[in-house]
Amino acid sequence: MRTTRWKIALVSSALIGAHASAPALAAQDSAPTVAPPVADAILYPSTLSYGTGLIDIPVAWISPTSGDLWVTASGKIVNYCATVCTINFQDKFNTNFSIDTHWKQRFSVGLSVYSQNPNYGFFGEVLALKQQPEKIWPSVAVGFRNLGPDTHEERFLVGNDIYVSPTGGITDTVPGYAKHFHSTPTVYAVATKEFTAGTNGAASFSLGYGSGIFHDDGQLGKNYNDKGTIVKGLFLGARYALRTSQNSSVTILGENNGWDWNAGVVGNWRGLSLGVYGTELEEGSKNPSKGYLYTVYNYTKFNVSLGYSGNLHDIAHGTILRARIGELEQEQGQLRAQIKVRQRKIDELQASLKKAQGGELADVAKRRELLDAQIKEEQDALKRAEDRLNQLQGGSPPPTTTPPPSTTTPPR
Template identity: 25%
Template sequence: MPRSVRALRFPSSCAAAALILAAAVQPVAGQEFRMPSSLRYGSGLLDIPVASVLPHLAIVGSYSGFNLSVNRVVVLDRAGREVDRGNRFDKWNSDGSLTFGFFDRIEVGATIQHYDSEEDGGNMLGGFARASLLPASIDRIGLAVGARYVSSPSYGTIHELDLQPGRLGHPDYRLVRSAGAYPEDFDTNLSPYVVATAHAVRTGNADMTLTAGWGTGMFKAGSDRDFYADAAFDGLFGGVALHRGLGAGRVLHAMAEFNGFDVNAGVQVDAGGIRVGAFALGVLYDDHSTYRSRKFGILGSVAFCGAQRKLCAGRTRPEPPPPPPSGPTAEELERMRQDSIARARAEEERRLDAERERAERERARRAAEERGTLEERVFFDYDESAIREDAAATLRRKVEILLARPGVELRIEAHADERGSEEYNLDLGQRRGDAVLAFLVEAGLDASRFAVRSHGEANPLVQGATEEAWARNRRVEFIITAGLDDLGRERPR
């Protein structure tokens, strides 16, 4: 039968068998949290499957690729014996897959590998299916059976041998089903397996899973071929993964595995159904041949939950229903709610009263300071009306307040000592009051807010005919005539 026919018939047969198996087993649960996307097995680690399956109607499309850089290639004859060493080559290998989940029981999908012309090996098509076996009541361990089929590479008329696909998804003419130098057939088209996954650790936002399984085909074949296998465990494979929630539906997966031949490791971030990751294949190798070298690659996938009609963000299954209500009745809860509201209102009123009281005390303090500054006297030298430096500093403090309190008005009352005639001292006092008014107006205040009045020598502040008494009587006083209630208020910013 032609290889192309076999490649097309097996995925459909595999899917049909999985559906029959799923109908025969008890209901099981889809994965509780999103497992990472594997390279070629649907849900899995990197190159091995896990026991959990996608939820019903979930779809995951994946792409992965890695760089294969080889310094030397082992050249074999038709009997499988080494005859030469080939040249170095570099190649980017690509894989694509589409995975579907059905009934929270099975997972089926299709793959395409290599993406190249027929002369260079062609596209290798494949399909896979896996059915979860244990009932939903067993939530800490999963058990599944599955299989994967991959078509053989094709080199056109260059190689007519019965070639088989290798574990790297890279066409290799040396992978012949039967070779005289090796006692066992190399048969990797079909890889059936059984796998178990256990939730070893569960915390609030992190889980650790352990996976172990056994399979034939890709997991086992080739262990007797030196160029292909460095270490093999007769089909056994396994891995460990840490799944840590990052919030907002995001999950970080860190994993390490053994696929039957190689130790691989990688990380993957699931950002609400869009997954990106990086991995290394053959991390323990230090050689530069095809199968015994480290290979680094990337992976990306998109997970769509068909039942919810959106990307698979957060948990892939609905949260369990809440337990039945217990505790207070509806009437008791309403009474408790009203009491809580009343207590909150009373507490708020007390807080507001205390805040108002503090604000009023602060305003009274500021009002007293501002009034003291506005009513502060300024003094003059003998027989002078010029503003002294100390008087100017006092007037500037008044200006600052008056600019912020446009409703405040002042009466400027000017005085002189007793020396000189009464008429002269009245005129001297007027000149002193006018000098103060001119200072205030030049500072930006409206003259209409002030009234000037001279008392001359009529109202001495201090009685006596001494220099000290005369110095205190040569003064200008300020009386607040309007805007007293404006003092102390918060100034506009």
């Protein structure tokens, strides 16, 4: 693996730029947005190279909490050198590093550093349409990838190289096989439909189309991709996420990224994640009969990722590991139970009211007045609980103080 120019200043400028542009975008989008009720509770993992999504493809999703952050390092076992490598240590492990930030429930921006060809590319996404509860339409987003100086990157991000001279000088170069790739920038559109999957699960399906990295084969034909493409530029995928405890989850992923079939699983505990994946599953083993670039393309590869997700505002206040999601889900469950109890109480009071109205009691008027007051009190408490539940499902932060206990007076 070659020495990496990590571009720390560029990472910082990406975060500052995203934070500075958030108020302007919020002014353009003054209409309130409502998060899907369950799917957003289990956050999407980061892709291998470009922020949140599945394994390689993006999804139409932005975190419901502004300031959320994903930092991911990933590695793919691939002998990227078509000939003998100039740098000969760890040359079979292609690593990438990415940082992704989400803002205002509407857009994301990030930076990916391609470590084996020490270059970089920005990426981002805007959520144009957000899925609403009980509605049929999906979320829709548009985005870009590989916005940077490297115009010849391909899907493995090894389209730019370096040459080390006998005197030790380093020069950027493009391998001959990559000269016809034109992937800067890569743009795409994607739709994602979220579903509930039991009391602790979430599922989704995504379908999209893109240019550049999703479409361009660099005039290599089957040397670049022997099989796996459905339609050039078309990508699709699905996920199933299961919350295994208040602070942990497991996500199963499958996709076609326009070129290959990929699958993987990601475990997450309080924002710390580990993912393992198989890519190019349709290709099988490495074979010289698959073209002169058979050491790079057209065989199944093993991938691994290590990641961290948190919230910039929480980190600034000393909270490093996520725990809020589990706490909010627990509060939602308590509110739902409270709503059921209060609804049952209202039904009982209304039944008593009807009985009092039909009886020949001397104090019918007084009894009716008392029951009306109790019904209104229960209805007000029910509305407060429903408002709080809707607030949690909409991504708003919980109140800083504990709500006062109910003062409901039982009927006498």
